Amino acid sequence: MNQLPSFDGERTISQEKIDFFADNGHVRIDQLCSENELTHFSESLIRVGTDIAWNKDIPLEKQRTYDRAFHQSINLWKLDPIAKAFVTAKRFAHVAAQLLQVDGVRLYHDQLLNKKAQGGHTPWHQDAYYWPIKGSQAITMWMPLADIDSPMGLVQFAERSHLKGDLKGSAISGASETEFSELVHQEGFSLSSYEFFRAGDATFHAGWTLHRAGENSTETDRPAMTVIYIAHECRIQKIERNEQRLDLVMYLPGAEEGDLAVSPMNPLLWHQDSN
Numbered sequence: 001m002n003q004l005p006s007f008d009g010e011r012t013i014s015q016e017k018i019d020f021f022a023d024n025g026h027v028r029i030d031q032l033c034s035e036n037e038l039t040h041f042s043e044s045l046i047r048v049g050t051d052i053a054w055n056k057d058i059p060l061e062k063q064r065t066y067d068r069a070f071h072q073s074i075n076l077w078k079l080d081p082i083a084k085a086f087v088t089a090k091r092f093a094h095v096a097a098q099l100l101q102v103d104g105v106r107l108y109h110d111q112l113l114n115k116k117a118q119g120g121h122t123p124w125h126q127d128a129y130y131w132p133i134k135g136s137q138a139i140t141m142w143m144p145l146a147d148i149d150s151p152m153g154l155v156q157f158a159e160r161s162h163l164k165g166d167l168k169g170s171a172i173s174g175a176s177e178t179e180f181s182e183l184v185h186q187e188g189f190s191l192s193s194y195e196f197f198r199a200g201d202a203t204f205h206a207g208w209t210l211h212r213a214g215e216n217s218t219e220t221d222r223p224a225m226t227v228i229y230i231a232h233e234c235r236i237q238k239i240e241r242n243e244q245r246l247d248l249v250m251y252l253p254g255a256e257e258g259d260l261a262v263s264p265m266n267p268l269l270w271h272q273d274s275n
């Protein structure tokens with residue numbers, strides 16, 4: 001622990017990046033964490049995440065479309081001090097706050113998404129479908145923990161789809177892949193992805209940005225860490241679906257509809273007054 005690099009500093013990003021995110025619903029920030037810094041965290045993140053991934057012992061061919069997409073493990077920060085230092089990094093939270101254009105952000109939750117060698121595609125979906133958060137006040141950071149390129153399954157974004165809000169599609173599944181593929185065609189969304197990532201490069205996407213990822217056709221795993229941030233003064237919306245109710249219980253325990261989105265699971269990670 002003593003030798004961990006510090007993420008306590010801020011990272012100011014350009015107005016161009018902020019505007020790009022507002023227009024397109026995603027943005028890339030190169031080397032948000034340097035490859036060298038990441039080497040201190042990646043082993044622990046992958047180990048802790050792999051230990052708790054619910055589908056890790058089921059052969060790929062026996063899994064549902066969603067589970068075949070990756071081994072998914074949530075809230076690593078509660079289990080391991082090294083994971084906690086990464087997930088609660090002020091540097092990453094500061095970028096999230098600038099993109100959301102708010103003066104503070106809290107943690108919603110983290111996840112390791114380890115797309116296994118020969119793992120399936122990640123179906124089209126909107127993250128905010130699951131969240132009991134009012135408005136467009138949440139954002140996902142996605143950071144590969146190794147160098148990766150297209151055959152390993154990179155994220156594809158439907159440009160400007162976040163501006164449409166809730167597209168009322170299905171939860172992530174074979175059905176969402178079919179429905180949203182048709183919608184992308186109908187709406188004429190152009191698609192965008194980034195071809196190559198060095199470990200520590202990151203993308204941020206808005207909660208309502210429609211996105212998917214390709215399959216991993218290689219023999220090498222594609223581990224990526226995500227951290228979801230919420231604006232520090234956002235509120236809990238009227239619950240419309242079971243997935244939101246489940247998220248509320250798991251990630252905002254004790255909070256209810258209409259309340260500020262705050263619980264012991266949502267530490268304040270960056271605020272302009274504490275700097």
Ligand SMILES: O=C(O)CCC(=O)C(=O)O
Pocket residue numbers: 069070113115122127140141142153155211212213224226
């Ligand atoms: O890593 C992936 O395959 C998909 C990522 C994703 O859907 C997300 O971060 O919201």
